[in-house]
Amino acid sequence: MKYLVALAFLAIIGSLGSALFFMMRDGQDGKPKTSNMARALAFRVGFSILLFVCVLVAWKLGWIHPTGIPVGR
Incomplete structure (x- = not known):
């Protein structure tokens, strides 16, 4: 489960990076803007x-357990 979460976070960060790249690149040199930035942000939302x-689902199946501050503190 730890590897899945780490992979998902890397996908989210990679998608944000690609959106930044497309945002900075698109529209320069008189070229029309493409929908690459919007697509990258949509993938980020999907990954999230x-x-x-x-x-x-992992919590409901009992694979992970919450470890918050105890109630008595």
Whole structure:
């Protein structure tokens, strides 16, 4: 599960980086803007939702357990 979460975070960061790249590159030299930046941001949203759903399913199946501050403190 740790590897899946780490891979999802890398995909989210990579998608943000590619969106930044397309944002800085598109529109220069009189070329029309493309939808690459929007597509990269849409993938980021999809990866984030997928990560949330995977963590929720893992919690429901008992693979991970919450470890917050105890109630008595």
